[in-house]
Amino acid sequence: xxxxxxxxxxxxxxxxxxxxxxxxxxxxxxxxxxxxxxxxxxxxxxxxxxxxxxxxxxxxxxxxxxxxxxxxxxxxxxxxxxxxxxxxxxxxxxxxxxxxxxxxxxxxxxxxxxxxxxxxxxxxxxxxxxxxxxxxxxxxxxxxxxxxxxxxxxxxxxxxxxxxxxxxxxxxxxxxxxxxxxxxxxxxxxxxxxxxxxxxxxxxxxxxxxxxxxxxxxxxxxxxxxxxxxxxxxxxxxxxxxxxxxxxxxxxxxxxxxxxxxxxxxxxxxxxxxxxxxxxxxxxxxxxxxxxxxxxxxxxxxxxxxxxxxxxxxxxxxxxxxxxxxxxxxxxxxxxxxxxxxxxxxxxxxxxxxxxxxxxxxxxxxxxxxxxxxxxxxxxxxxxxxxxxxxxxxxxxxxxxxxxxxxxxxxxxxxxxxxxxxxxxxxxxxxxxxxxxxxxxxxxxxxxxxxxxxxxxxxxxxxxxxxxxx
Numbered sequence: 001x002x003x004x005x006x007x008x009x010x011x012x013x014x015x016x017x018x019x020x021x022x023x024x025x026x027x028x029x030x031x032x033x034x035x036x037x038x039x040x041x042x043x044x045x046x047x048x049x050x051x052x053x054x055x056x057x058x059x060x061x062x063x064x065x066x067x068x069x070x071x072x073x074x075x076x077x078x079x080x081x082x083x084x085x086x087x088x089x090x091x092x093x094x095x096x097x098x099x100x101x102x103x104x105x106x107x108x109x110x111x112x113x114x115x116x117x118x119x120x121x122x123x124x125x126x127x128x129x130x131x132x133x134x135x136x137x138x139x140x141x142x143x144x145x146x147x148x149x150x151x152x153x154x155x156x157x158x159x160x161x162x163x164x165x166x167x168x169x170x171x172x173x174x175x176x177x178x179x180x181x182x183x184x185x186x187x188x189x190x191x192x193x194x195x196x197x198x199x200x201x202x203x204x205x206x207x208x209x210x211x212x213x214x215x216x217x218x219x220x221x222x223x224x225x226x227x228x229x230x231x232x233x234x235x236x237x238x239x240x241x242x243x244x245x246x247x248x249x250x251x252x253x254x255x256x257x258x259x260x261x262x263x264x265x266x267x268x269x270x271x272x273x274x275x276x277x278x279x280x281x282x283x284x285x286x287x288x289x290x291x292x293x294x295x296x297x298x299x300x301x302x303x304x305x306x307x308x309x310x311x312x313x314x315x316x317x318x319x320x321x322x323x324x325x326x327x328x329x330x331x332x333x334x335x336x337x338x339x340x341x342x343x344x345x346x347x348x349x350x351x352x353x354x355x356x357x358x359x360x361x362x363x364x365x366x367x368x369x370x371x372x373x374x375x376x377x378x379x380x381x382x383x384x385x386x387x388x389x390x391x392x393x394x395x396x397x398x399x400x401x402x403x404x405x406x407x408x409x410x411x412x413x414x415x416x417x418x419x420x421x422x423x424x425x426x427x428x429x430x431x432x433x434x435x436x437x438x439x440x441x442x443x444x445x446x447x448x449x450x451x452x453x454x455x456x457x458x459x460x461x462x463x464x465x466x467x468x469x470x
Contacts, residue, residue: 004397006406007079010413012379014071017417019375020368021065026140026185027192028058029133032113036126046438049212053436054196057428059114064424071413079406083386083396087163090156090171091146098142106135137185144184148177151378151388152245163387175245179238180378186231187374191367193227194334196220198364201357203435212436214351217360221345224338232335236294243295246388247304248313249381252320254291255281257306265292265300271325274317279307315383319376327373330366337363 032055039047076084084092109128117125149155155170156163165171197220203213243250251257255274256266268290272281292301306314337359344350351357382388386396 001403001407003401003403003406004394006403006410007075007397007401008393010079010406010410011075012376013410013417014068014075014413016372016375017421018065018068018072019371021061021068022136022139023184023188023191023371024195024368025058025062025065026136026188027190028054028061029129029136030189031192031196032058033126033129033133036129040122040126046212046215049436049438050216053431055114056431060424060428060431062110064421067420078409079398079401080386080396081398083391086161086391086396087150087387090149090163090165093165094142094146094149094172098139098146102135102139102142105138106132109135140185140188141181144181145172145174145177148180149174150386151180151382152176153387153390158390163390176238176241179234179241182234183231183238183374186227186234187367187371190224190227190231190334191371193220193224194360194363194367197224197360198362199432199435201360202364202432204351205354205357205361209435209438212438216436217351218345220360221338221341221350224334225342228331228335228338232331235331239295240297243303246382248306248309249315249320249377250295250303251306251308252315252317252381253324253377254295254303255306255317255321256291256303257281259302259305263300265289265298266295266302267291268294269321272321274321276314276317279311313384315381320381323373323376323380327370327377330363330370330373334363334366334370 032051035047035051035054038044039051109131112120112125112128113132116128120128149171152175153163154174155165155167155172157166158164196216200213200216200220203209204217239250254266255269255272257279260266265288267286267288269281269284269286272284272286274281289299292299295301295303306317337356341350341356341360344353344356384392384394386393
Protein backbone atom coordinates (compact mmCIF):
# COMPACT_ATOMS: atom_id res chain seq x y z
CA UNK A 1 0.00 0.00 0.00
CA UNK A 2 2.51 2.60 -1.16
CA UNK A 3 1.76 5.93 -2.83
CA UNK A 4 2.01 4.42 -6.32
CA UNK A 5 -0.46 1.63 -5.64
CA UNK A 6 -2.93 3.93 -3.88
CA UNK A 7 -2.64 6.47 -6.70
CA UNK A 8 -3.53 3.74 -9.18
CA UNK A 9 -6.52 2.73 -7.04
CA UNK A 10 -7.63 6.35 -6.77
CA UNK A 11 -7.35 6.91 -10.51
CA UNK A 12 -9.24 3.69 -11.21
CA UNK A 13 -11.93 4.66 -8.68
CA UNK A 14 -12.47 8.11 -10.14
CA UNK A 15 -12.40 7.04 -13.78
CA UNK A 16 -14.80 4.15 -13.06
CA UNK A 17 -17.41 6.69 -12.00
CA UNK A 18 -16.57 9.11 -14.76
CA UNK A 19 -16.71 6.70 -17.68
CA UNK A 20 -20.25 5.53 -16.86
CA UNK A 21 -21.98 8.88 -17.23
CA UNK A 22 -20.33 10.14 -20.45
CA UNK A 23 -20.87 6.74 -22.05
CA UNK A 24 -24.54 6.89 -21.11
CA UNK A 25 -24.95 10.45 -22.40
CA UNK A 26 -23.23 9.60 -25.69
CA UNK A 27 -26.00 7.14 -26.41
CA UNK A 28 -28.75 9.30 -24.88
CA UNK A 29 -27.84 12.34 -26.98
CA UNK A 30 -28.21 10.35 -30.21
CA UNK A 31 -31.40 8.76 -28.87
CA UNK A 32 -32.85 12.22 -28.18
CA UNK A 33 -31.87 13.36 -31.67
CA UNK A 34 -33.73 10.36 -33.10
CA UNK A 35 -36.85 11.00 -30.98
CA UNK A 36 -37.08 14.68 -31.83
CA UNK A 37 -36.45 13.96 -35.49
CA UNK A 38 -39.34 11.47 -35.51
CA UNK A 39 -41.57 14.05 -33.82
CA UNK A 40 -40.67 16.73 -36.38
CA UNK A 41 -41.39 14.33 -39.23
CA UNK A 42 -44.67 12.88 -37.91
CA UNK A 43 -45.88 15.39 -35.29
CA UNK A 44 -47.11 12.43 -33.26
CA UNK A 45 -47.32 13.28 -29.58
CA UNK A 46 -45.84 9.95 -28.47
CA UNK A 47 -42.43 10.91 -29.83
CA UNK A 48 -42.44 14.17 -27.90
CA UNK A 49 -43.60 12.41 -24.72
CA UNK A 50 -40.58 10.13 -24.95
CA UNK A 51 -38.26 13.04 -25.72
CA UNK A 52 -39.45 15.07 -22.74
CA UNK A 53 -38.91 12.07 -20.48
CA UNK A 54 -35.42 11.11 -21.64
CA UNK A 55 -34.11 14.68 -21.80
CA UNK A 56 -34.55 14.80 -18.01
CA UNK A 57 -32.46 11.66 -17.64
CA UNK A 58 -29.87 13.14 -19.98
CA UNK A 59 -29.65 16.39 -18.01
CA UNK A 60 -28.86 14.63 -14.72
CA UNK A 61 -26.42 12.18 -16.32
CA UNK A 62 -24.63 14.94 -18.21
CA UNK A 63 -24.25 16.98 -15.04
CA UNK A 64 -22.75 14.08 -13.11
CA UNK A 65 -20.42 13.32 -16.01
CA UNK A 66 -19.11 16.89 -16.01
CA UNK A 67 -18.57 16.87 -12.24
CA UNK A 68 -16.67 13.58 -12.30
CA UNK A 69 -14.62 14.76 -15.29
CA UNK A 70 -13.41 17.86 -13.48
CA UNK A 71 -11.97 15.68 -10.71
CA UNK A 72 -10.06 13.65 -13.28
CA UNK A 73 -7.96 16.60 -14.42
CA UNK A 74 -6.65 17.37 -10.93
CA UNK A 75 -5.01 13.97 -10.61
CA UNK A 76 -2.62 14.60 -13.49
CA UNK A 77 -1.03 17.35 -11.43
CA UNK A 78 -1.35 15.92 -7.94
CA UNK A 79 -0.66 12.21 -8.48
CA UNK A 80 0.91 11.90 -11.93
CA UNK A 81 3.11 14.97 -12.27
CA UNK A 82 5.93 13.11 -14.03
CA UNK A 83 3.52 11.79 -16.65
CA UNK A 84 2.32 15.35 -17.24
CA UNK A 85 5.92 16.56 -17.44
CA UNK A 86 7.13 13.92 -19.89
CA UNK A 87 4.03 13.25 -22.01
CA UNK A 88 2.13 16.49 -21.53
CA UNK A 89 3.30 17.84 -24.89
CA UNK A 90 1.32 15.06 -26.57
CA UNK A 91 -1.58 14.39 -24.21
CA UNK A 92 -2.22 18.02 -23.26
CA UNK A 93 -3.02 19.31 -26.76
CA UNK A 94 -5.30 16.33 -27.48
CA UNK A 95 -7.32 17.07 -24.35
CA UNK A 96 -7.31 20.77 -25.24
CA UNK A 97 -8.71 19.96 -28.68
CA UNK A 98 -11.53 18.10 -26.93
CA UNK A 99 -12.38 21.24 -24.95
CA UNK A 100 -12.13 23.57 -27.96
CA UNK A 101 -14.12 21.43 -30.39
CA UNK A 102 -16.48 19.32 -28.30
CA UNK A 103 -16.99 20.92 -24.92
CA UNK A 104 -17.53 24.39 -26.37
CA UNK A 105 -19.94 22.92 -28.91
CA UNK A 106 -21.93 21.15 -26.23
CA UNK A 107 -21.89 24.16 -23.92
CA UNK A 108 -23.08 26.44 -26.71
CA UNK A 109 -26.17 24.40 -27.55
CA UNK A 110 -26.91 22.49 -24.34
CA UNK A 111 -28.77 25.35 -22.66
CA UNK A 112 -31.12 25.76 -25.62
CA UNK A 113 -31.64 22.00 -25.79
CA UNK A 114 -32.51 21.69 -22.10
CA UNK A 115 -34.36 24.94 -21.42
CA UNK A 116 -35.29 26.50 -24.73
CA UNK A 117 -37.84 24.12 -26.17
CA UNK A 118 -40.63 26.62 -25.58
CA UNK A 119 -38.53 29.60 -26.61
CA UNK A 120 -37.22 28.76 -30.09
CA UNK A 121 -38.73 27.24 -33.23
CA UNK A 122 -38.82 23.46 -33.35
CA UNK A 123 -36.30 23.22 -36.19
CA UNK A 124 -33.82 25.36 -34.27
CA UNK A 125 -34.26 23.23 -31.16
CA UNK A 126 -33.71 20.07 -33.18
CA UNK A 127 -30.52 21.58 -34.59
CA UNK A 128 -29.31 22.24 -31.04
CA UNK A 129 -30.05 18.63 -30.07
CA UNK A 130 -28.05 17.44 -33.10
CA UNK A 131 -25.12 19.66 -32.12
CA UNK A 132 -25.08 18.27 -28.58
CA UNK A 133 -25.12 14.73 -29.96
CA UNK A 134 -22.30 15.61 -32.34
CA UNK A 135 -20.37 17.17 -29.47
CA UNK A 136 -20.50 13.98 -27.43
CA UNK A 137 -19.07 12.02 -30.36
CA UNK A 138 -16.31 14.57 -31.02
CA UNK A 139 -15.41 14.48 -27.33
CA UNK A 140 -15.16 10.70 -27.54
CA UNK A 141 -12.88 11.02 -30.56
CA UNK A 142 -10.29 13.17 -28.78
CA UNK A 143 -10.35 11.30 -25.49
CA UNK A 144 -9.95 7.94 -27.22
CA UNK A 145 -7.16 9.37 -29.37
CA UNK A 146 -5.21 10.43 -26.27
CA UNK A 147 -5.77 7.11 -24.52
CA UNK A 148 -4.91 5.12 -27.64
CA UNK A 149 -1.64 6.97 -28.09
CA UNK A 150 -0.61 5.84 -24.60
CA UNK A 151 -1.29 2.24 -25.70
CA UNK A 152 0.21 2.42 -29.20
CA UNK A 153 2.50 5.49 -29.18
CA UNK A 154 3.81 6.82 -32.46
CA UNK A 155 4.40 10.15 -34.20
CA UNK A 156 6.68 11.49 -31.45
CA UNK A 157 10.34 11.95 -30.64
CA UNK A 158 11.99 11.59 -27.23
CA UNK A 159 14.17 14.60 -26.45
CA UNK A 160 15.79 14.65 -23.04
CA UNK A 161 13.27 12.17 -21.73
CA UNK A 162 10.34 14.31 -22.99
CA UNK A 163 7.86 13.06 -25.60
CA UNK A 164 7.83 15.74 -28.29
CA UNK A 165 5.21 15.68 -31.08
CA UNK A 166 6.68 15.09 -34.52
CA UNK A 167 3.66 14.04 -36.60
CA UNK A 168 0.22 14.98 -35.25
CA UNK A 169 -1.56 12.93 -37.88
CA UNK A 170 0.29 9.82 -36.69
CA UNK A 171 -0.33 10.72 -33.04
CA UNK A 172 -4.08 11.25 -33.45
CA UNK A 173 -4.67 8.26 -35.74
CA UNK A 174 -2.32 5.88 -33.96
CA UNK A 175 -2.65 2.15 -34.76
CA UNK A 176 -5.23 1.24 -32.11
CA UNK A 177 -7.32 4.42 -32.25
CA UNK A 178 -9.88 3.50 -34.98
CA UNK A 179 -10.63 0.13 -33.38
CA UNK A 180 -10.82 1.56 -29.88
CA UNK A 181 -13.07 4.43 -31.01
CA UNK A 182 -15.55 2.16 -32.80
CA UNK A 183 -15.58 -0.25 -29.86
CA UNK A 184 -16.20 2.55 -27.35
CA UNK A 185 -18.95 4.30 -29.32
CA UNK A 186 -20.81 1.04 -29.89
CA UNK A 187 -20.42 0.17 -26.21
CA UNK A 188 -21.96 3.51 -25.26
CA UNK A 189 -24.87 3.02 -27.66
CA UNK A 190 -25.50 -0.54 -26.46
CA UNK A 191 -25.36 0.59 -22.83
CA UNK A 192 -28.06 3.17 -23.51
CA UNK A 193 -30.04 0.66 -25.58
CA UNK A 194 -30.31 -1.78 -22.70
CA UNK A 195 -31.24 0.92 -20.22
CA UNK A 196 -34.06 2.00 -22.52
CA UNK A 197 -35.13 -1.60 -23.07
CA UNK A 198 -34.97 -2.39 -19.36
CA UNK A 199 -37.02 0.67 -18.38
CA UNK A 200 -39.62 -0.09 -21.01
CA UNK A 201 -39.84 -3.75 -19.95
CA UNK A 202 -40.25 -2.67 -16.33
CA UNK A 203 -43.18 -0.39 -17.20
CA UNK A 204 -44.73 -3.06 -19.41
CA UNK A 205 -44.63 -5.53 -16.53
CA UNK A 206 -46.25 -2.94 -14.25
CA UNK A 207 -48.81 -1.97 -16.88
CA UNK A 208 -47.88 1.73 -16.73
CA UNK A 209 -47.74 3.72 -19.98
CA UNK A 210 -47.94 0.50 -22.04
CA UNK A 211 -48.09 2.24 -25.41
CA UNK A 212 -45.00 4.36 -24.81
CA UNK A 213 -43.18 1.48 -23.15
CA UNK A 214 -43.94 -0.83 -26.06
CA UNK A 215 -42.62 1.76 -28.51
CA UNK A 216 -39.38 2.09 -26.53
CA UNK A 217 -38.86 -1.66 -26.26
CA UNK A 218 -39.34 -2.23 -29.97
CA UNK A 219 -36.87 0.52 -30.77
CA UNK A 220 -34.37 -0.98 -28.31
CA UNK A 221 -34.74 -4.40 -29.94
CA UNK A 222 -34.38 -2.95 -33.44
CA UNK A 223 -31.20 -1.11 -32.53
CA UNK A 224 -29.78 -3.91 -30.40
CA UNK A 225 -30.16 -6.55 -33.09
CA UNK A 226 -27.95 -4.38 -35.32
CA UNK A 227 -25.48 -2.94 -32.82
CA UNK A 228 -24.68 -5.98 -30.68
CA UNK A 229 -23.58 -8.27 -33.57
CA UNK A 230 -21.65 -5.32 -35.01
CA UNK A 231 -19.91 -4.91 -31.65
CA UNK A 232 -18.88 -8.57 -31.73
CA UNK A 233 -17.27 -8.00 -35.13
CA UNK A 234 -15.56 -4.78 -34.01
CA UNK A 235 -14.37 -6.48 -30.83
CA UNK A 236 -12.81 -9.27 -32.86
CA UNK A 237 -10.92 -6.78 -35.03
CA UNK A 238 -9.86 -4.82 -31.97
CA UNK A 239 -8.55 -8.05 -30.46
CA UNK A 240 -6.47 -8.76 -33.56
CA UNK A 241 -5.04 -5.23 -33.38
CA UNK A 242 -4.23 -5.70 -29.69
CA UNK A 243 -2.50 -9.00 -30.42
CA UNK A 244 -0.31 -7.22 -32.97
CA UNK A 245 0.68 -4.29 -30.76
CA UNK A 246 0.19 -5.57 -27.18
CA UNK A 247 0.55 -9.36 -27.26
CA UNK A 248 1.29 -9.57 -23.54
CA UNK A 249 -2.11 -8.07 -22.78
CA UNK A 250 -3.81 -10.72 -24.93
CA UNK A 251 -1.81 -13.44 -23.18
CA UNK A 252 -3.06 -12.06 -19.83
CA UNK A 253 -6.64 -12.02 -21.12
CA UNK A 254 -6.28 -15.71 -21.91
CA UNK A 255 -4.02 -16.59 -18.94
CA UNK A 256 -1.68 -18.16 -21.52
CA UNK A 257 1.56 -18.92 -19.69
CA UNK A 258 3.34 -21.46 -21.91
CA UNK A 259 3.21 -22.64 -25.51
CA UNK A 260 1.89 -26.15 -25.95
CA UNK A 261 3.28 -28.81 -28.27
CA UNK A 262 3.74 -27.68 -31.89
CA UNK A 263 0.57 -27.87 -33.97
CA UNK A 264 -1.85 -28.03 -31.03
CA UNK A 265 -2.71 -24.34 -31.12
CA UNK A 266 -4.02 -22.38 -28.15
CA UNK A 267 -6.97 -23.63 -26.09
CA UNK A 268 -9.82 -21.36 -25.02
CA UNK A 269 -9.76 -21.30 -21.24
CA UNK A 270 -13.32 -21.04 -19.97
CA UNK A 271 -12.35 -20.95 -16.31
CA UNK A 272 -9.16 -21.03 -14.28
CA UNK A 273 -7.51 -19.56 -11.22
CA UNK A 274 -4.35 -17.85 -12.49
CA UNK A 275 -1.33 -18.10 -10.20
CA UNK A 276 0.94 -15.22 -11.09
CA UNK A 277 3.84 -16.17 -8.84
CA UNK A 278 3.96 -19.75 -10.15
CA UNK A 279 3.13 -18.80 -13.77
CA UNK A 280 0.38 -21.38 -14.08
CA UNK A 281 -3.38 -21.92 -13.81
CA UNK A 282 -5.28 -24.01 -11.30
CA UNK A 283 -8.64 -25.71 -11.94
CA UNK A 284 -8.40 -24.97 -15.64
CA UNK A 285 -11.34 -25.78 -17.92
CA UNK A 286 -10.39 -25.32 -21.56
CA UNK A 287 -11.54 -26.18 -25.09
CA UNK A 288 -8.64 -27.27 -27.32
CA UNK A 289 -7.77 -25.11 -30.36
CA UNK A 290 -10.75 -22.77 -29.90
CA UNK A 291 -8.48 -20.04 -28.56
CA UNK A 292 -6.41 -20.21 -31.76
CA UNK A 293 -9.53 -19.97 -33.88
CA UNK A 294 -10.76 -16.88 -32.03
CA UNK A 295 -7.40 -15.14 -31.61
CA UNK A 296 -5.70 -15.95 -34.92
CA UNK A 297 -8.58 -17.26 -37.05
CA UNK A 298 -6.69 -20.52 -37.58
CA UNK A 299 -6.87 -23.84 -35.74
CA UNK A 300 -3.14 -24.08 -35.03
CA UNK A 301 -2.18 -20.42 -34.58
CA UNK A 302 -0.20 -19.36 -31.52
CA UNK A 303 0.28 -16.21 -29.48
CA UNK A 304 3.33 -15.18 -27.43
CA UNK A 305 2.92 -16.59 -23.90
CA UNK A 306 3.31 -14.61 -20.71
CA UNK A 307 6.63 -16.30 -20.01
CA UNK A 308 8.02 -14.70 -23.18
CA UNK A 309 8.51 -11.49 -21.17
CA UNK A 310 10.22 -11.04 -17.78
CA UNK A 311 7.94 -11.26 -14.72
CA UNK A 312 8.33 -7.55 -14.03
CA UNK A 313 6.83 -6.75 -17.47
CA UNK A 314 3.73 -8.89 -17.00
CA UNK A 315 0.40 -7.27 -16.09
CA UNK A 316 -1.70 -8.52 -13.16
CA UNK A 317 -3.20 -11.57 -14.85
CA UNK A 318 -6.17 -12.46 -12.63
CA UNK A 319 -8.14 -9.17 -12.89
CA UNK A 320 -7.55 -9.00 -16.65
CA UNK A 321 -8.52 -12.66 -17.13
CA UNK A 322 -11.75 -12.40 -15.11
CA UNK A 323 -12.79 -8.95 -16.36
CA UNK A 324 -12.44 -10.10 -19.95
CA UNK A 325 -14.75 -13.04 -19.31
CA UNK A 326 -17.31 -10.83 -17.62
CA UNK A 327 -17.31 -8.52 -20.64
CA UNK A 328 -17.55 -11.31 -23.20
CA UNK A 329 -20.10 -13.26 -21.17
CA UNK A 330 -22.40 -10.26 -20.87
CA UNK A 331 -21.93 -9.51 -24.55
CA UNK A 332 -23.01 -13.02 -25.51
CA UNK A 333 -26.00 -12.78 -23.16
CA UNK A 334 -27.04 -9.46 -24.69
CA UNK A 335 -26.66 -10.95 -28.17
CA UNK A 336 -28.93 -13.85 -27.19
CA UNK A 337 -31.59 -11.56 -25.72
CA UNK A 338 -31.76 -9.18 -28.70
CA UNK A 339 -31.84 -12.09 -31.17
CA UNK A 340 -34.66 -13.88 -29.35
CA UNK A 341 -36.49 -10.58 -28.85
CA UNK A 342 -36.30 -9.79 -32.57
CA UNK A 343 -37.74 -13.22 -33.36
CA UNK A 344 -40.47 -12.74 -30.74
CA UNK A 345 -41.34 -9.34 -32.21
CA UNK A 346 -41.59 -10.88 -35.67
CA UNK A 347 -43.86 -13.64 -34.34
CA UNK A 348 -45.99 -11.18 -32.36
CA UNK A 349 -45.37 -12.30 -28.77
CA UNK A 350 -42.58 -9.96 -27.66
CA UNK A 351 -44.78 -7.79 -25.43
CA UNK A 352 -46.50 -10.83 -23.88
CA UNK A 353 -43.38 -12.77 -22.94
CA UNK A 354 -42.73 -12.39 -19.21
CA UNK A 355 -39.41 -14.22 -19.64
CA UNK A 356 -38.11 -11.74 -22.24
CA UNK A 357 -39.39 -8.71 -20.36
CA UNK A 358 -37.67 -9.91 -17.20
CA UNK A 359 -34.49 -10.57 -19.17
CA UNK A 360 -34.47 -6.98 -20.40
CA UNK A 361 -35.07 -5.74 -16.87
CA UNK A 362 -32.21 -7.82 -15.46
CA UNK A 363 -29.86 -6.72 -18.23
CA UNK A 364 -30.53 -3.00 -17.71
CA UNK A 365 -27.12 -2.50 -16.03
CA UNK A 366 -25.34 -5.06 -18.24
CA UNK A 367 -23.91 -2.40 -20.55
CA UNK A 368 -22.38 -0.49 -17.64
CA UNK A 369 -20.84 -3.65 -16.18
CA UNK A 370 -19.46 -4.77 -19.55
CA UNK A 371 -18.12 -1.26 -20.17
CA UNK A 372 -16.26 -1.18 -16.87
CA UNK A 373 -14.97 -4.72 -17.38
CA UNK A 374 -13.62 -3.83 -20.81
CA UNK A 375 -12.01 -0.71 -19.39
CA UNK A 376 -10.27 -2.74 -16.69
CA UNK A 377 -9.00 -5.18 -19.31
CA UNK A 378 -7.61 -2.29 -21.36
CA UNK A 379 -5.99 -0.33 -18.55
CA UNK A 380 -4.81 -3.09 -16.20
CA UNK A 381 -3.67 -5.14 -19.18
CA UNK A 382 -1.14 -2.51 -20.28
CA UNK A 383 0.64 -2.52 -16.92
CA UNK A 384 3.39 -1.98 -15.92
CA UNK A 385 3.45 0.65 -18.68
CA UNK A 386 1.69 4.01 -18.70
CA UNK A 387 3.05 4.78 -22.19
CA UNK A 388 3.30 1.28 -23.57
CA UNK A 389 6.86 0.04 -23.86
CA UNK A 390 8.34 3.49 -23.22
CA UNK A 391 7.38 4.73 -19.76
CA UNK A 392 6.53 2.63 -16.73
CA UNK A 393 3.73 3.57 -14.37
CA UNK A 394 6.22 3.73 -11.51
CA UNK A 395 8.05 6.46 -13.47
CA UNK A 396 4.91 8.57 -13.85
CA UNK A 397 3.84 9.02 -10.22
CA UNK A 398 4.48 12.38 -8.55
CA UNK A 399 7.73 12.51 -6.55
CA UNK A 400 7.62 13.03 -2.79
CA UNK A 401 4.00 11.85 -2.70
CA UNK A 402 3.37 10.06 0.60
CA UNK A 403 1.12 7.13 1.29
CA UNK A 404 -0.78 9.12 3.92
CA UNK A 405 -1.54 11.91 1.46
CA UNK A 406 -2.97 9.58 -1.17
CA UNK A 407 -4.89 7.55 1.42
CA UNK A 408 -6.48 10.75 2.73
CA UNK A 409 -7.48 11.97 -0.72
CA UNK A 410 -8.81 8.54 -1.67
CA UNK A 411 -10.95 8.39 1.48
CA UNK A 412 -12.19 11.93 0.77
CA UNK A 413 -13.12 11.02 -2.79
CA UNK A 414 -14.98 7.93 -1.65
CA UNK A 415 -16.94 9.87 0.97
CA UNK A 416 -17.91 12.73 -1.31
CA UNK A 417 -18.76 10.42 -4.21
CA UNK A 418 -20.97 8.30 -1.98
CA UNK A 419 -23.06 11.37 -1.14
CA UNK A 420 -23.04 13.22 -4.47
CA UNK A 421 -23.40 10.30 -6.83
CA UNK A 422 -25.59 8.37 -4.44
CA UNK A 423 -28.05 11.27 -4.51
CA UNK A 424 -27.74 11.63 -8.27
CA UNK A 425 -28.34 7.95 -8.95
CA UNK A 426 -31.31 7.95 -6.59
CA UNK A 427 -32.76 10.92 -8.48
CA UNK A 428 -32.25 9.08 -11.76
CA UNK A 429 -34.02 6.07 -10.29
CA UNK A 430 -37.01 8.25 -9.42
CA UNK A 431 -37.12 9.61 -12.96
CA UNK A 432 -36.94 6.17 -14.53
CA UNK A 433 -39.51 4.77 -12.11
CA UNK A 434 -41.95 7.53 -12.94
CA UNK A 435 -41.56 6.83 -16.65
CA UNK A 436 -42.67 8.87 -19.65
CA UNK A 437 -45.89 10.79 -19.15
CA UNK A 438 -48.35 10.63 -22.06
CA UNK A 439 -50.12 13.59 -23.62
CA UNK A 440 -47.88 16.32 -22.29
CA UNK A 441 -48.35 19.50 -24.31
CA UNK A 442 -45.87 19.66 -27.14
CA UNK A 443 -43.84 22.87 -27.49
CA UNK A 444 -45.07 25.55 -29.84
CA UNK A 445 -43.19 24.97 -33.11
CA UNK A 446 -42.94 28.72 -33.59
CA UNK A 447 -41.56 29.37 -30.15
CA UNK A 448 -44.66 31.22 -29.00
CA UNK A 449 -44.66 29.98 -25.39
CA UNK A 450 -42.76 32.21 -23.03
CA UNK A 451 -41.71 29.94 -20.17
CA UNK A 452 -38.56 27.79 -20.26
CA UNK A 453 -38.68 24.01 -20.07
CA UNK A 454 -38.10 22.15 -16.77
CA UNK A 455 -35.89 19.20 -17.76
CA UNK A 456 -34.65 18.54 -14.23
CA UNK A 457 -38.05 18.06 -12.59
CA UNK A 458 -38.50 14.50 -11.46
CA UNK A 459 -41.99 14.89 -10.10
CA UNK A 460 -44.76 17.34 -10.83
CA UNK A 461 -47.09 18.92 -8.33
CA UNK A 462 -49.57 16.04 -8.43
CA UNK A 463 -46.82 13.61 -7.38
CA UNK A 464 -45.83 15.86 -4.50
CA UNK A 465 -49.43 16.12 -3.37
CA UNK A 466 -49.85 12.35 -3.44
CA UNK A 467 -46.83 11.97 -1.14
CA UNK A 468 -48.25 14.55 1.25
CA UNK A 469 -45.22 16.81 0.97
CA UNK A 470 -45.67 20.59 1.40
